[in-house]
Amino acid sequence: MMLNMVQALNQAMHQEMERDPSVLVLGEDIGVDGGVFRLTEGLLEKFGKERVIDTPLAESAIVGASIGMAAAGLRPIAEIQFMGFIYQAMNQLISHAARLRNRSRGRFTVPIVIRTPYGAGVKALEHHSESSESLFCQIPGLKVVVPSTPYDAKGLLIASIRDDDPVIFLEPTKLYRAGRQEVPAEPYEVPLGRAKTIREGEGVTIVAWGAMIPVVEQAAEIVGKDGIFPEVIELRTLAPLDRESVLESVKRTGRLLIVHEAPKTCGLGSEIAAFVAEKGMFQLEAPIMRVTGQDITVPLAKGEDYYYPSPERVTLGIKKIMES
């Protein structure tokens, strides 16, 4: 059936809750209201308030309570309403969710999923456009997942729910209702930790994820008219990184362009550039390049375009790396 990303994610939660009674959801406005983006619509009616829990407004307690639920054998899915509010829960994520497996030598694990909409490009108010994925990618013990299509969204969320480690599941706000795609009615997993080549090409590898995927696709169409056919790799999981797929591609194409909407400095692009330099330096025909968000606070609506990588900026980046 043809679903947008919101519907695909909603279906994934319905199906996992039907399959496994230890799965439940909690968060702000996720029950009666069905979530501010309607991600959890219909869950309360179907599964009741014991499993679909409208919580007080307290991000640290939402994540902290999820950790305690996991200790008692449940697999909670917690929603943080916007990524800009996840900072309130950072201590719970970094100090406990990520570490309990190691601290307890495996006695306690934290199979929780923290879902949160992220990213700019929707002219939102302050704190509603954050793309701070690299903060989480540096924390040993956390997994970070970002889909860009309805099909992957459903399969990656199901895989995240079934995963035995804590997963930060980032949903690109801009792509929630960007388009529909054929999504199988039955549950399926898209495995974590594996990138996907979404466009085969030559001469340059572009690595991107989340809301940057359609931007990169547009840029690839534009440069195609000039006879440049970039290979595009969508990471899908940011931690752990599928380094092998990136390296394999870069070794073939000889060039690497990384596109992300997070700020440039210490963005995940820094790590990707570093490991390609470490392991694939001599296959490179040009310096590694990045097209990213600026090292500034994400502007409000009127200034957003200065920040956000556009197809034009990516196109320029591709042309520049092909010339060098």
Added chain:
Amino acid sequence: MTEDMFQVLAENGRVAPEREPKLPSPDLQKLYSLMATTRAADLKALKLQRQGRMGTFAPSLGHEACQVGSAFALQPKDWVFPYFRDLGTYITLGLPLKNYYLYWMGNEEGMRIPAGLNIFTVSVPVGSQLPHAVGCAMALRYRKEEAAVVAYFGDGATSEGDFNEALNFAGVFRTANVFICFNNQYAISTPVRQQTAAKTIAQKAGAFGFDGVRADGNDVLAMYTLAKEALEKARSGGGPTLIEAFTYRMGNHTTSDDASRYRMEAEVRDWSRRDPIERFRLYLKDKGLWDESFEERVQKEAEDLINKAVEEAENTPPPRPEDFFIHTYKEMTPELNDQLAELQDLLKGAPK
């Protein structure tokens, strides 16, 4: 909400008969032995630390009654979320002492809580374990298990956001939680009057819509009684309780601290007259449940237990490099494999 402090035993050991819990004599003697063992094990750890055989840790001296008394009221099906000053709690609940020593010697293996014991790991970031306790109670209710969930913390934790978020959750969801605050008058150097303008910590529960009670934390029978009541209420669906145990940290905050920088010797002397073990000893002696030979036996048993635990902890081999890598995720990532291989090569003295 009350400013009064619930007390069963006066400082001279005299009992208030109408409040005396109906505990059989062996249980009373057990309480004494648990407190005495806690103190001996704590002093041993301090000695080991001074000898360089133990890392930095938070001594429990003075907390024996509030730790042992409250934990003694727990049932095996209940859950406990400790903080970092809980030696008496562990000893009462049956966590092998070896685990405690091992962890504070610097080996994560000590926090591999044996299966069957519902004790969570130590939590160092202050107050951050409270939301875990609430989530656990929510999970137990969902699974229709009639068990209570205790969280332990100090007075400093009540200033943290997590304290307020967790107790608010507990009130809203009427969880089966018992929040036990060891108000030992200091958070490192900060006295409780600088921690809060509230008259008591117990009264904070009122803001969350449930009961707060205050016990003399140096009175093991008061702690046992209030904990037992709160636990029974929690298990039977009566909702959460906050218990403030009014006590005093007789030792330093941790072995790295020097409390003489911020508190008066006279204050410490004054509190030493309210010693929890001595008070209970006088009570037992009055009842004919304590004499020199009992004391000797208790001390001997504690010493044997402690010596064995120290030996076991010190004979535990140090962690292998792979122990850290294999416990980061359920499965090793390729990057972790590479980093481990590099470390192992380095340790073998054969870098590639």
